[in-house]
Amino acid sequence: MTEPLVAELLSMLCHIAPDIDPGVVDPRRAMVDQLDLDSMDYQSFLAAISSRYHIEIPETDVARLRTLEEVASYVTEHQAQH
Amino acid sequence: MGEIRMPSLGADMDAGTLIEWRIAPGDRVTRGAIVALIETQKATMELESFVDGEIEELLVEAGATVAVGTLLARVRAVGAEVQVPPRVEPAPSIAPPIAAVMPAQPAPRIRSSPAARKLARELGLDLQTVVPSGPHGAIVLRDVERGRARPVAATLVQPPAVVPPVVQRPPLVAPAVTGSVRAAIASAMARSKREIPHYYLSHSISLEAALRSLSTINAARPIADRILPAAVMLHAVMRALWEVPELNGFWIDGAYQPSEAVHLGTAIALRTGGVIAPAILDADQQSLDQLMSALRDLVVRARAHRLRASELTGATITVTSLGDRGCEAVWGVINPPQVAIIGFGAFAERPWASAGQVTCHRVITATLSADHRVTDGHRGGRFLAELDRILQEPITP
Numbered sequence: 001m002t003e004p005l006v007a008e009l010l011s012m013l014c015h016i017a018p019d020i021d022p023g024v025v026d027p028r029r030a031m032v033d034q035l036d037l038d039s040m041d042y043q044s045f046l047a048a049i050s051s052r053y054h055i056e057i058p059e060t061d062v063a064r065l066r067t068l069e070e071v072a073s074y075v076t077e078h079q080a081q082h
Numbered sequence: 083m084g085e086i087r088m089p090s091l092g093a094d095m096d097a098g099t100l101i102e103w104r105i106a107p108g109d110r111v112t113r114g115a116i117v118a119l120i121e122t123q124k125a126t127m128e129l130e131s132f133v134d135g136e137i138e139e140l141l142v143e144a145g146a147t148v149a150v151g152t153l154l155a156r157v158r159a160v161g162a163e164v165q166v167p168p169r170v171e172p173a174p175s176i177a178p179p180i181a182a183v184m185p186a187q188p189a190p191r192i193r194s195s196p197a198a199r200k201l202a203r204e205l206g207l208d209l210q211t212v213v214p215s216g217p218h219g220a221i222v223l224r225d226v227e228r229g230r231a232r233p234v235a236a237t238l239v240q241p242p243a244v245v246p247p248v249v250q251r252p253p254l255v256a257p258a259v260t261g262s263v264r265a266a267i268a269s270a271m272a273r274s275k276r277e278i279p280h281y282y283l284s285h286s287i288s289l290e291a292a293l294r295s296l297s298t299i300n301a302a303r304p305i306a307d308r309i310l311p312a313a314v315m316l317h318a319v320m321r322a323l324w325e326v327p328e329l330n331g332f333w334i335d336g337a338y339q340p341s342e343a344v345h346l347g348t349a350i351a352l353r354t355g356g357v358i359a360p361a362i363l364d365a366d367q368q369s370l371d372q373l374m375s376a377l378r379d380l381v382v383r384a385r386a387h388r389l390r391a392s393e394l395t396g397a398t399i400t401v402t403s404l405g406d407r408g409c410e411a412v413w414g415v416i417n418p419p420q421v422a423i424i425g426f427g428a429f430a431e432r433p434w435a436s437a438g439q440v441t442c443h444r445v446i447t448a449t450l451s452a453d454h455r456v457t458d459g460h461r462g463g464r465f466l467a468e469l470d471r472i473l474q475e476p477i478t479p
Contacts (some may be wrong), residue, residue, distance in 0.1 A: 033407075050304065053319075059297070
């Protein structure tokens with residue numbers, strides 16, 4: 001059910017870090033390790049998500065958003081609360 | 083009358099390729115506006131105007147490779163007289179005038195960038211067999227890299243004399259600079275180690291106070307406005323330079339030249355390989371929030387290969403950080419003609435003894451590699467001590 005959302009998130013990630021090959025991204029692996037994202041890329045990615053889906057991402061939640069699937073679940077969960 | 087010329091981006095650069103014009107005659111430009119895209123052996127980058135005015139004439143076609151210093155365009159001061167030839171009323175004529183003004187077709191030739199030619203030479207690839215994708219049929223680096231991946235027989239299907247239609251694709255998304263970035267790093271770093279008598283200092287700094295202060299600030303902000311520790315470190319470096327300004331400048335032709343402006347080079351690792359250190363221009367004029375925005379903007383554009391020439395060449399000092407998951411310390415190699423590089427390892431929790439007590443602090447190792455022709459360990463040590471002092475103060479965004 002989250003598959004189209006994961007694909008959408010991936011395309012946002014590739015917009016922020018255009019040097020990523022989307023074909024190799026495993027949505028179950030931590031993005032930072034897998035894709036060598038630095039703190040700036042990661043913050044830009046979460047900021048894009050926050051603005052696109054109109055959800056607040058408090059700093060205390062950032063640490064548990066490690067994989068694309070975790071981010072997708074988080075987005076689904078928080079959108080449902082609206 | 084203003085001019086736009088092919089810039090020199092290093093002592094080893096003698097030519098560059100104009101990939102694409104971003105302006106046309108008649109366009110108004112301001113200082114800093116992007117006027118063209120150029121490709122050098124180092125990277126593809128955006129060229130800025132250094133003058134205000136109106137574009138009068140473009141003198142070099144897209145796709146052409148020209149020597150450093152070549153006049154690319156003329157810029158007229160806004161409000162200045164337009165230099166037009168006196169208007170002559172055309173004589174009535176029956177023949178359509180179009181044919182008379184059609185320029186002669188130039189003989190087809192292979193346009194290619196120096197980086198593309200160099201790689202083709204290295205690979206033994208005939209440029210005739212490479213399908214160009216640059217504007218006006220120019221062969222750029224990525225075309226040669228693609229050509230390498232293809233079997234030779236397949237490339238011969240393309241009749242070599244025919245210039246295929248220009249494919250309109252985003253010009254900069256292909257991260258095809260690996261080879262040339264590597265070559266540029268090799269050249270600069272070898273020169274650095276050959277010529278610069280480095281000395282090295284390190285200092286462990288507790289970030290506990292700074293990171294707590296930062297958390298309080300960030301907790302009240304939406305994610306897009308949060309400040310990262312990396313920006314805090316850059317801001318502290320910039321302030322510490324006020325105390326030891328002689329680390330900011332150049333060693334050129336056997337003499338030290340101080341720089342009044344602080345253009346903070348920031349090493350950014352490229353996932354495609356290599357590292358570049360574009361500068362945050364006039365970092366000393368910026369608040370922490372402004373520096374954070376500038377850093378974000380720089381990282382995004384570095385990833386997309388959209389840096390400006392002034393950023394790639396302007397740094398007066400460099401900071402290299404290993405990021406959150408790197409190792410403990412980095413001893414930088416000075417990027418000539420600069421005279422210092424500051425390194426930050428990853429911060430990590432460590433036992434920290436202070437006032438007779440051992441507590442747990444997040445600690446970072448700051449290092450300084452500096453040019454002994456310009457400064458000594460005493461002044462370098464002063465810089466690291468000042469950096470420490472600044473990082474114990476509450477953060478002001």
